[in-house]
Amino acid sequence: MIDSFRGPASQIRERWLFWVAAVVGAAQTALGARLEAATSDYWPTVGAAWVGVLFVLWERRAATALRSALAWRLLGAAAVVVSLGVLARSPAYRAPDRVLPLLAGLGLFLAASGLGGWWRERTPLLLLGLPVMNPLPEAIRNAVAPTQVATWFAMMIGRAFGYPMTADGTILRVPGGTLDVLNGCSGVVSVSRLFVLAVLVVALFPTNARQRVALFASAVLVGFLVNAARVAVLGVAVAGEEEARFAFWHDGLGATAFSTATTVLAGIVWWLALMFLAPRFEEPQGHVAVPARPGWFDRESPAASRARPH
Amino acid sequence: MIKSLAIAALAGACVLGAPAIAQAHGNQNNHWGDGDDEGSKHHHGRAPEPATIVGLSLGVAGIVGARWAWRRRKASPKR
Numbered sequence: 001m002i003d004s005f006r007g008p009a010s011q012i013r014e015r016w017l018f019w020v021a022a023v024v025g026a027a028q029t030a031l032g033a034r035l036e037a038a039t040s041d042y043w044p045t046v047g048a049a050w051v052g053v054l055f056v057l058w059e060r061r062a063a064t065a066l067r068s069a070l071a072w073r074l075l076g077a078a079a080v081v082v083s084l085g086v087l088a089r090s091p092a093y094r095a096p097d098r099v100l101p102l103l104a105g106l107g108l109f110l111a112a113s114g115l116g117g118w119w120r121e122r123t124p125l126l127l128l129g130l131p132v133m134n135p136l137p138e139a140i141r142n143a144v145a146p147t148q149v150a151t152w153f154a155m156m157i158g159r160a161f162g163y164p165m166t167a168d169g170t171i172l173r174v175p176g177g178t179l180d181v182l183n184g185c186s187g188v189v190s191v192s193r194l195f196v197l198a199v200l201v202v203a204l205f206p207t208n209a210r211q212r213v214a215l216f217a218s219a220v221l222v223g224f225l226v227n228a229a230r231v232a233v234l235g236v237a238v239a240g241e242e243e244a245r246f247a248f249w250h251d252g253l254g255a256t257a258f259s260t261a262t263t264v265l266a267g268i269v270w271w272l273a274l275m276f277l278a279p280r281f282e283e284p285q286g287h288v289a290v291p292a293r294p295g296w297f298d299r300e301s302p303a304a305s306r307a308r309p310h
Numbered sequence: 311m312i313k314s315l316a317i318a319a320l321a322g323a324c325v326l327g328a329p330a331i332a333q334a335h336g337n338q339n340n341h342w343g344d345g346d347d348e349g350s351k352h353h354h355g356r357a358p359e360p361a362t363i364v365g366l367s368l369g370v371a372g373i374v375g376a377r378w379a380w381r382r383r384k385a386s387p388k389r
Contacts (some may be wrong), residue, residue, distance in 0.1 A: 002355045055374050193362070197369040204377040251361075258366035267372050284372075 017112050017127035019056040023030035024104050025050030027084055037094035041189070042133035045196055049131060052200050053105065053124040053182060068114035070254050078105025092238070095137070101128040114253030123203050130199060138190040144223070153228035154181070165235055170232065190259075194219035194266050203269055214273040222300055226262040230255070 029050060032043035070074070083104040087097065104129035109121040118125070136144075151167045157172075160164040165174050172179040198215045201207070207215070230249065236244040248254040 040362045044362050048366050048370045051370050051374065055377065190365075191366055194369075196366065197373060200370065200373050204373060205380070253360075255361045256364050259361035260368060263365045263369045263372070267369065271376070 031087040076111025154231035191223035
């Protein structure tokens, strides 16, 4: 209500952290997109993290007053400039680029709140740490990739639809040829991508431990199973010796359809988890309902809790 | 509230749209590839870019939209 009486300049000043974060986020995402990379997941993850951060900051309109000492502001600004400069100078993606969004976030929140304000900003910082996790580092991806299991599931799905397929380790044999399932096609990429979204859900919604377990477990299941179905479809394309059909499902619109289906299916499962695994409170007659407990990321710091008079 | 959401959505669109501008300058390097053997197809592990962008963008938009709707519902007076 008060907002309507303030001018745009006043609103921009009030939300300075949001606007600065929007500019830094846009710059980092754009600079990330121009890097030559062996993975296409880096800059979309950076963008997703910054969108989550902007949402959190927008909701916290009154809490973005500049409260830090000049030294922290200068140090924070330097961290932001370094994070952008390193990305701008880099012609190709390198592993250390993963921490640059986190460095920019640390710089921003250091400038805004000083050293003591970091605990309050743990949700945005957690989100900015997402590029560290996704794209999954190749060594970890190769270590955890369930390629043989994915091939077996693809065979079972193919057989369920009447296609005679056999799995031989990571090779899917079909009447017209064979399909060699590599580690990246084991579903681990889809699962890693869904983990990014699951962290966003945990950061933005109040959740209990049971719900968090359900969110991440369903991300694994959905990502893995939908990918296995995609591999089965690729096997069918190989069986039909159809190059165009293979390309369509491998890296064309068909692959995008599978990616969309993965996200939509996970979204439905997560919605059910948030709806039906929520803590139930008894509401005896004449009593006020107990409010839902805040999510892990919404709790205040132990120090702040101690400081509050009871 | 609607104005707040519109501004937040605009900022989000800028973040996600900025790479498109960078791409328009031709700096993006796409080198997908399938190595074909006789009678077999190796498909490389890297996911294709449109699939990544669509999957993540759709998810982020859905989650942020659901969060906004949830907050709005919570804030509205109970009937």
